[in-house]
Amino acid sequence: MVRSAILMVLAQLSFAHYGKPPCEANEQELHLGGDGYDKGVVCAPLCNQTSDCPTDYPQKSWGGAPVFECSSKWGDKSPVCVMSCDDTGPACPDAMSCSVHDLPGPGPGVGPCIYENRANSEVLLSSQVDQVPIATFDGAKATTWPWETVNDPVMGGQSTSTFHVDSSNGLGVWDGEVRIVPFLKAPGFCNLQSPGLRKTAGFPDLTNMDGIVIRGRQTNSSGLSHFNVQLMTKGAKRLFKQGVYTADFKIPYDAAGTIQNFVVPWAAFKCTWRGENITWCPDIKTQLNQVTNIGLGTFYPGKAGRFHVELAAIFATKLSGPVSSSDDGIDLATFDGKATHAWKTESDPVMGGQSDSTWKLEDGYGEYSGTCRIVPSLKAPGFTIALTENPLMAHFPDVSSASGIVLGVRNVGGNVTDFKFAFCDSRINYYRCQFASFKADFSVAKSDTFSEVFLPWSKFSDKWSSYTGEHTAEDPPKAENLKAITQLQIWTEGVAGTFQLQVKYVRAKKATMASDITIIV
Numbered sequence: 001m002v003r004s005a006i007l008m009v010l011a012q013l014s015f016a017h018y019g020k021p022p023c024e025a026n027e028q029e030l031h032l033g034g035d036g037y038d039k040g041v042v043c044a045p046l047c048n049q050t051s052d053c054p055t056d057y058p059q060k061s062w063g064g065a066p067v068f069e070c071s072s073k074w075g076d077k078s079p080v081c082v083m084s085c086d087d088t089g090p091a092c093p094d095a096m097s098c099s100v101h102d103l104p105g106p107g108p109g110v111g112p113c114i115y116e117n118r119a120n121s122e123v124l125l126s127s128q129v130d131q132v133p134i135a136t137f138d139g140a141k142a143t144t145w146p147w148e149t150v151n152d153p154v155m156g157g158q159s160t161s162t163f164h165v166d167s168s169n170g171l172g173v174w175d176g177e178v179r180i181v182p183f184l185k186a187p188g189f190c191n192l193q194s195p196g197l198r199k200t201a202g203f204p205d206l207t208n209m210d211g212i213v214i215r216g217r218q219t220n221s222s223g224l225s226h227f228n229v230q231l232m233t234k235g236a237k238r239l240f241k242q243g244v245y246t247a248d249f250k251i252p253y254d255a256a257g258t259i260q261n262f263v264v265p266w267a268a269f270k271c272t273w274r275g276e277n278i279t280w281c282p283d284i285k286t287q288l289n290q291v292t293n294i295g296l297g298t299f300y301p302g303k304a305g306r307f308h309v310e311l312a313a314i315f316a317t318k319l320s321g322p323v324s325s326s327d328d329g330i331d332l333a334t335f336d337g338k339a340t341h342a343w344k345t346e347s348d349p350v351m352g353g354q355s356d357s358t359w360k361l362e363d364g365y366g367e368y369s370g371t372c373r374i375v376p377s378l379k380a381p382g383f384t385i386a387l388t389e390n391p392l393m394a395h396f397p398d399v400s401s402a403s404g405i406v407l408g409v410r411n412v413g414g415n416v417t418d419f420k421f422a423f424c425d426s427r428i429n430y431y432r433c434q435f436a437s438f439k440a441d442f443s444v445a446k447s448d449t450f451s452e453v454f455l456p457w458s459k460f461s462d463k464w465s466s467y468t469g470e471h472t473a474e475d476p477p478k479a480e481n482l483k484a485i486t487q488l489q490i491w492t493e494g495v496a497g498t499f500q501l502q503v504k505y506v507r508a509k510k511a512t513m514a515s516d517i518t519i520i521v
Contacts, residue, residue: 017045018057018083018093020115021139028080029141040097040114041140044080053081057093083113115139130318132204134212134294135194137311138170147172148196150295152188157181159298161190171216172311174296178224178304187304191230193295200232200292207288209316211265214296216311217258218251224307225252226299229264233287236271243281245269248299248417248443251309252459255474259312268445275300288316329406329507330399333388333488335365339505341388341488348375348382357384357492362502365410365450369500372416372492380467383493391427391486399508400482404456406507411444413500418443420469420491421455421506425477425484433487436462438477439469450504457482469493482508 023029023043030044045054053068072079085092092113115138136143152159161176174192181188195201206212212229228248236243247268254260266288271281294314298307331339343366345357357370368386375382388394407421420441424433438460442453463473469491488506492499 017043017054017081018096018113019043021141021144023141028078030080030082031140041138042082042096042112042114044082047079047081057083085113131213132206132209132316133313134203134206134316135172135314136170137165137167137172137313139167143313145194145201146196147192147194148199149174149176150191150193150197151176152178152181152190156183157188159188159190161192163192166310170312174309174311175307176298177306178298178302180304187300187302189298189300189302190307191295191297193230193293195293203291203294204316205289206291206316207285208318209288210318211263211268211316213313213315213317214249214251214262214264214311215259215313215315216251216262216309217260218253218307218309219257220306220308221253221255222305223253224298224303224305225250226302227251227309228297228299230293230295230297231269231284231287231291232293232295233284234290234292235287236281238280241273243271243273243278245281245284245287246272246297247445250441250443252441253474254458256458258458259310263317265451267447267449267451268443270445329509330397330402331505331507332396332399332405332485333503333506335361335504341394343386343388345370345384345386347384352377353382355382355384355492357386359386365502365504367500367502368490369413369498370492371414371498372496374496378467381494381496383469383491385492386490388488391424391433394486396485396488397508398483399485400479401510402482402508403510404454404459404508405440406505406509407442407453407455408450408504408507409444409453410448410450410502410504411446411500412448412502413446414498416492416495416497416499417445418495419499419501420493422460422489422491423485424487424489425481427486432462435466437487437489438462438481439464439471439489439491444501450502454509 017027021029021041021043027043027045029041031041047053047070053070055068067084068081069084070079070081083092096113096115133143135145147163149161149163151157151161158179159177161174163172163174166173176190178187178190180186214229218225226248228246231245232242236245247264249262249264251262266284269284271278333339333341343359345359345368347353347355347357353375354373355371357368360367370384372381372384374380405421411417418441420439422437422439424437426432440455440459442455444453457476460477461471461473461475463475464471490503
């Protein structure tokens with residue numbers, strides 16, 4: 001009798017309906033949401049209109065009881081059961097939420113009990129034509145993959161990183177430290193790959209998408225911010241060599257801990273083999289239905305240091321969605337006669353450097369080009385800057401209603417891909433415009449076409465080093481600053497090399513994706 005009782009208890013512990021994925025054969029993995037958004041998931045038992053719904057559900061500590069409903073409006077094909085609750089109390093099992101106000105329910109003030117996708121709640125469902133989910137960390141079968149860290153000890157380095165899934169928050173947590181490789185006397189790397197080193201998987205077809213989105217955050221205030229995203233495909237091979245499509249992007253620290261979308265267009269990818277650029281890979285756009293491996297890596301060759309990245313999702317997207325159309329943007333500078341300004345360049349020879357740059361007006365865009373060189377006295381890269389006319393005479397519109405700056409840019413030459421955009425809000429304080437403008441980093445890979453870079457206000461700060469341009473503190477602009485812009489600036493700073501950046505427009509826009517911030521890099 002005791003043995004039977006124990007077996008009964010174990011059976012009850014091992015399975016209950018209305019749990020988290022993976023689901024049982026007689027259950028449907030049901031994603032619930034409104035307006036196409038994946039707000040939560042539950043394993044919903046299959047049913048028919050004449051049958052009762054199962055009432056065995058995960059243990060809860062509250063004394064109430066949910067109401068069970070069999071309905072065809074929940075399931076994709078067949079009727080399924082859900083646990084309904086109302087807003088008079090949390091009548092849901094522990095770890096579930098009563099989504100009365102977020103989701104459509106069977107009646108006023110009623111909603112289903114779900115496991116919320118807390119970090120991933122704004123990722124669109126796969127039925128949305130403008131996005132394709134690739135990987136999430138919320139237990140959903142279609143987007144759950146094994147992940148493996150691959151660090152530079154494979155090449156004699158000492159870097160380390162670990163990965164685990166925070167199932168309670170639906171996050172993949174990648175933590176590590178890039179260290180100096182002894183025989184190279186330079187920083188190594190840390191990579192995170194799915195399904196793992198020398199393994200392959202069948203990822204979804206991304207053919208009709210324009211780029212990939214890494215949704216996450218960097219929680220180490222002094223951690224590394226420069227990373228790359230990697231794709232391997234069936235067709236990018238030559239004999240024993242596997243090409244890797246790689247694109248750089250940044251995940252800067254955000255003091256508010258906001259989970260953000262970092263969008264990388266296909267045009268930003270280049271093909272590499274063991275870190276070296278190669279030319280024998282097919283165009284990445286011909287390979288998007290053959291993806292076998294995805295990954296993230298620390299930027300290489302980059303810096304030594306720690307990092308702590310929390311990932312909510314990886315998905316492909318159409319680039320028409322992240323920011324609003326040009327019709328509702330506020331033009332700050334264009335080269336088609338709508339918002340004309342007089343641009344010029346300045347360089348570091350004023351401080352003993354040897355950099356040089358020019359600004360040239362072309363048909364429909366401005367071209368900023370030159371060379372950023374090492375300053376002999378500093379033994380570090382200097383700067384050049386393209387900027388609009390004297391702040392005393394300039395006029396710019398109020399952009400306090402916008403979410404950030406959008407740059408229409410094209411990088412057509414040189415080896416520099418990292419730049420900075422800045423704006424000043426003072427008319428007579430020359431020091432502020434020169435050393436305390438609001439500045440934000442952006443990256444532009446070489447391309448034959450113009451692309452948009454979106455910089456939210458949260459990425460700007462007027463606290464930065466006059467030697468490197470890097471932020472020394474995060475102090476974003478306020479409405480009063482955004483109402484009083486007097487000068488626009490584009491910097492090449494802290495990097496040595498040649499550049500040729502073409503600028504089609506500078507606009508302020510609202511972000512129209514559901515997520516708080518979308519950054520195209």
